[in-house]
Amino acid sequence: MKALARANNIADLRALARRRLPRPIFDYIDGGADDELTLRRNSSAFADYELIPDVLTDVSNIRTETRLFGQEVRWPLMLSPTGLNRMFHPDAELAVARAAARHGLLYGLSTLGTTRIEELAKEFAGPKVFQIYVFKDRGLTAEFVARCKESGFHGLALTVDTPVAGNRERDRVNGLSLPPRLTLKSFMSFALHPGWSLPALTGSKFDFANVSHKVDALASGPMSLFDYIGGQFDRSLTWRDVEWLASEWGGPLAIKGVMTPEDAKHAIASGATGVMISNHGGRQLDSAPAPIDQVAAIRDVLGDGPDVICDGGVRRGADVVKALALGATACSIGRPYLYGLAAGGEAGVDRALSLLLEELERTMILAGINDISGIRARHVRSRGSRR
Numbered sequence: 001m002k003a004l005a006r007a008n009n010i011a012d013l014r015a016l017a018r019r020r021l022p023r024p025i026f027d028y029i030d031g032g033a034d035d036e037l038t039l040r041r042n043s044s045a046f047a048d049y050e051l052i053p054d055v056l057t058d059v060s061n062i063r064t065e066t067r068l069f070g071q072e073v074r075w076p077l078m079l080s081p082t083g084l085n086r087m088f089h090p091d092a093e094l095a096v097a098r099a100a101a102r103h104g105l106l107y108g109l110s111t112l113g114t115t116r117i118e119e120l121a122k123e124f125a126g127p128k129v130f131q132i133y134v135f136k137d138r139g140l141t142a143e144f145v146a147r148c149k150e151s152g153f154h155g156l157a158l159t160v161d162t163p164v165a166g167n168r169e170r171d172r173v174n175g176l177s178l179p180p181r182l183t184l185k186s187f188m189s190f191a192l193h194p195g196w197s198l199p200a201l202t203g204s205k206f207d208f209a210n211v212s213h214k215v216d217a218l219a220s221g222p223m224s225l226f227d228y229i230g231g232q233f234d235r236s237l238t239w240r241d242v243e244w245l246a247s248e249w250g251g252p253l254a255i256k257g258v259m260t261p262e263d264a265k266h267a268i269a270s271g272a273t274g275v276m277i278s279n280h281g282g283r284q285l286d287s288a289p290a291p292i293d294q295v296a297a298i299r300d301v302l303g304d305g306p307d308v309i310c311d312g313g314v315r316r317g318a319d320v321v322k323a324l325a326l327g328a329t330a331c332s333i334g335r336p337y338l339y340g341l342a343a344g345g346e347a348g349v350d351r352a353l354s355l356l357l358e359e360l361e362r363t364m365i366l367a368g369i370n371d372i373s374g375i376r377a378r379h380v381r382s383r384g385s386r387r
C-alpha cells in the first residue's frame with residue numbers, strides 16, 4: 001500500500017488508522033482514562049531525557065540482540081498484549097504475530113484477544129508470552145497455564161492494574177459495545193468506513209476466543225467493556241495469587257502494571273521473574289506517573305537479574321535507548337502496532353515495527369553505541385538535572 005510506504009513515523013500511521021476506522025473504534029484504541037493526563041504524559045515524559053552521545057566508537061556493526069522472558073530476541077522491544085484485535089482488522093492477532101516474527105520480536109497475546117492460544121502457537125514459532133486477566137471463575141487461570149504449557153508459550157504476564165475498567169470517556173460518549181453494533185449514533189461513522197464496517201459487522205465473528213467456552217457474558221447481546229470487566233474480573237487478587245501462579249507455571253512470569261520499587265520487590269519475592277512497568281497505556285488510573293520515570297528507581301532495587309520492561313508511551317526508537325540507559329531490559333508497545341494493524345493489516349504492523357527499529361538502530365549509531373549491552377546510565381540525562 002502506497003499510503004503505508006509514505007508513513008514516516010508512528011504519528012503518520014496513527015493518522016492513517018484514524019482515517020480507516022469508524023470513530024468509536026479508533027477512539028477505543030487511541031483513548032485513555034478520565035482527562036488523559038497519564039496518556040499524554042507517558043509519551044511526553046520521554047522528551048524530558050536527553051541522549052548523551054559518544055563519538056569515534058566504530059559503529060559499523062550494531063548488535064541489538066538481547067534476552068527477554070528467558071528467550072533470545074533480535075531487539076529489546078516487545079509487543080504488549082492487546083485485546084479485541086479482530087475489531088481493528090479481520091486478520092487480527094495472527095497478522096500482528098507474523099509481523100513480530102519477521103523482526104524477531106517477542107509477542108504478547110491477551111486473555112481477551114480474538115485468537116485462540118493454540119491457533120497462535122501453531123502459526124507463530126517465535127518467542128511468545130500469554131497475558132492473564134484473572135476472572136472470578138478461577139478455573140480459567142489454571143486452564144490458561146495448562147494450555148500455555150501445552151502450546152509452548154515461553155512466559156506469562158499477569159496484568160494487575162485492571163480490577164475495574166478505567167473511566168474511558170471517549171468509549172462512553174461513543175456508546176462502544178462488545179461486539180460493536182450499529183446504533184443511530186454510530187450509523188454515519190460506520191457507513192463512512194465501509195472497508196472496515198462490512199467485514200467487522202457481518203463477516204468475521206467477534207469472539208473472546210480464549211474464555212468464551214467458560215464465560216458467555218456476551219451471549220445475551222452486546223455489552224459495554226465497563227460492564228464486562230465489572231462482572232467478570234476478580235478484584236480480590238493479592239500477592240498470594242502471584243505466589244500460586246508462579247509455582248503453578250514454573251517459568252518466566254512478569255507482573256504487568258507495577259509502578260513502584262516496593263511493588264517490584266514484592267513481585268520478585270512472590271516468584272515473578274520480571275516486571276512490566278505500566279499504567280496500561282494511560283487507560284486505567286489517570287494521573288499515574290509515566291513508566292519511563294519509574295525505570296531507574298525500580299532497576300535500582302531489583303539489581304541486575306530480573307527483566308524490567310518499560311511499557312507505555314514509546315513512539316520513537318530513541319525512546320527505547322533512553323529506557324535502556326535508565327535500566328530497562330526492553331520496552332513494550334501497544335498502540336504503535338495497533339495503528340499499523342488498523343491502517344493496513346500485517347503490512348501495517350510491519351511498517352510500524354520497521355520504522356521503530358530503524359529509528360532505534362539509527363539512534364544507537366548516532367549515540368556511538370554499537371551494542372545494546374553497552375548502553376549505560378551516562379548515555380542519558382534528565383533535563384531537570386542538567387549540569
Ligand SMILES: Cc1cc2nc3c(=O)[nH]c(=O)nc-3n(C[C@H](O)[C@H](O)[C@H](O)COP(=O)(O)O)c2cc1C
Binds near residue numbers: 080082110131280336
Ligand atoms: C486497544 C488496547 C487494548 C489493550 N488490551 C490489553 C489487554 O487485553 N491486556 C493488557 O494487559 N493490556 C492491554 N492493553 C494495554 C497494553 O498492553 C499496553 O500496556 C499499552 O498499550 C502500552 O501503552 P502504549 O499504547 O502507549 O504503547 C491494551 C491497550 C490498548 C491500546
Ligand SMILES: CC(C)CC(=O)C(=O)O
Binds near residue numbers: 082083084280
Ligand atoms: C478487552 C479489554 C479488557 C482490553 C484492555 O485491557 C483495554 O482496553 O485496555
